[in-house]
Amino acid sequence: MFANRRKDFPTLCADNPPAYLDNACMTLRPTSVIEAIRSYYEVTPGCGGRSVHRYGNAVSRKVNSCRSKLQQLFNANEVGEIVFTNNATHSLNQVAKGLSWNKGDIVLTTDREHNSNLVPWLQLEQEQGIDHRVVHSNYDNTFDLEAFEDACAKAGRKLKMVSLSHVGNLDGVETPVKAAAKIAKDHGAMVCIDAAQSAPHMKIDAQDLGVDFMAFSIHKMMGPSGMGCLWGRMDLLEEMRTIHAGGSTVSTSQYDSLAWSKPPAKFEGGLGNYSGILGTDAALDYISGLDLDAVHEHEVSLNRVMTSIVKDVNGMSIIGPTDPTLRGGICSILLDNLDAHDIAILLDDAGIMVRSGMHCVHSWFNSKGIAKGSLRASSYLYNTEEEVRLFAETLVEAVDALG
Numbered sequence: 207m208f209a210n211r212r213k214d215f216p217t218l219c220a221d222n223p224p225a226y227l228d229n230a231c232m233t234l235r236p237t238s239v240i241e242a243i244r245s246y247y248e249v250t251p252g253c254g255g256r257s258v259h260r261y262g263n264a265v266s267r268k269v270n271s272c273r274s275k276l277q278q279l280f281n282a283n284e285v286g287e288i289v290f291t292n293n294a295t296h297s298l299n300q301v302a303k304g305l306s307w308n309k310g311d312i313v314l315t316t317d318r319e320h321n322s323n324l325v326p327w328l329q330l331e332q333e334q335g336i337d338h339r340v341v342h343s344n345y346d347n348t349f350d351l352e353a354f355e356d357a358c359a360k361a362g363r364k365l366k367m368v369s370l371s372h373v374g375n376l377d378g379v380e381t382p383v384k385a386a387a388k389i390a391k392d393h394g395a396m397v398c399i400d401a402a403q404s405a406p407h408m409k410i411d412a413q414d415l416g417v418d419f420m421a422f423s424i425h426k427m428m429g430p431s432g433m434g435c436l437w438g439r440m441d442l443l444e445e446m447r448t449i450h451a452g453g454s455t456v457s458t459s460q461y462d463s464l465a466w467s468k469p470p471a472k473f474e475g476g477l478g479n480y481s482g483i484l485g486t487d488a489a490l491d492y493i494s495g496l497d498l499d500a501v502h503e504h505e506v507s508l509n510r511v512m513t514s515i516v517k518d519v520n521g522m523s524i525i526g527p528t529d530p531t532l533r534g535g536i537c538s539i540l541l542d543n544l545d546a547h548d549i550a551i552l553l554d555d556a557g558i559m560v561r562s563g564m565h566c567v568h569s570w571f572n573s574k575g576i577a578k579g580s581l582r583a584s585s586y587l588y589n590t591e592e593e594v595r596l597f598a599e600t601l602v603e604a605v606d607a608l609g
């Protein structure tokens with residue numbers, strides 16, 4: 207369906223391109239993004255927001271345009287609500303460490319969070335005495351709305367924050383964020399979503415979801431690595447402390463006092479990743495030209511192919527629901543007797559790139575006593591049926607031969 211887009215990605219135009227199925231980690235970049243990064247260094251290598259010469263002004267215009275595109279893409283209320291960060295981890299840390307907490311404040315997450323949406327809360331538990339609680343999923347990793355509602359009710363007035371992955375990188379399972387946010391709000395809590403795995407694959411209307419904060423990575427959206435974003439409601443951003451104070455974060459300073467800048471500048475301390483922002487601007491142009499519903503459908507259709515090939519094979523099982531429509535583009539496979547890293551290396555020799563290990567969701571694997579992790583194939587618009595077939599068939603052969 208998106209086969210004609212392959213020519214936009216230089217890595218896919220090489221001789222014998224690999225079947226790149228590690229898109230949940232980072233996607234490939236189209237030529238337009240690479241050119242935009244290059245043009246920063248070649249044409250306008252200036253400092254946005256500070257220098258008023260032509261390089262600086264050109265960069266400032268690009269930064270503003272990029273922020274507006276993000277505002278539009280996610281229907282943020284105002285452009286100042288869009289904060290550039292280094293990655294989703296930085297965004298989530300800004301929320302956790304920028305808000306004020308009292309001892310005993312309760313924060314709920316699910317049992318399938320990436321470390322980025324677990325470790326900052328665990329750190330606050332250790333250092334500030336908040337009470338981090340985990341809401342367990344259903345047996346097939348789908349969100350247990352009833353258990354969530356019970357956990358909110360049990361937390362009562364101490365419930366301060368609910369921080370949920372929108373789509374899990376472990377299994378591709380989506381959280382019904384709108385319904386969960388409504389419940390959390392009824393209990394007076396703030397809601398943050400980790401949208402690292404949803405933003406590249408589906409339309410998101412942050413206001414309609416009813417959440418307060420949203421963190422995501424640009425490198426999973428065909429943009430440059432080392433770029434991320436935090437969206438937050440302006441009233442909350444205005445209250446929140448920056449975790450990165452310095453240049454840009456203040457409008458003025460004296461030897462003994464300062465005046466904080468308004469968001470987003472308050473959170474963007476130091477010289478920015480301008481080549482990254484120019485690359486992000488180009489990635490947003492690319493993604494805006496796609497029908498994201500069709501991208502999602504394409505990924506599910508590839509997942510159907512992988513699932514049908516591996517689902518009944520002895521020695522392996524898919525994490526999450528058996529129905530691939532509930533796992534988007536992610537097919538994460540447990541291998542009974544084989545080490546996932548060994549198989550990933552073998553697949554790489556066969557020209558297939560997947561991810562192996564615990565995918566930064568150690569807590570889920572450890573809670574189940576699974577020491578070897580899983581093998582995860584994750585697709586994007588440019589992947590083809592031949593590629594996912596090659597992956598699944600080669601894996602089955604390897605498991606037959608070695609398992």
Ligand SMILES: Cc1ncc(COP(=O)(O)O)c(C=O)c1O
Binds near residue numbers: 230292375422423
């Ligand atoms: C669900 C999820 N959250 C957070 C992250 C962390 O993203 P980043 O590397 O941009 O900090 C990832 C990365 O894989 C992820 O999949």
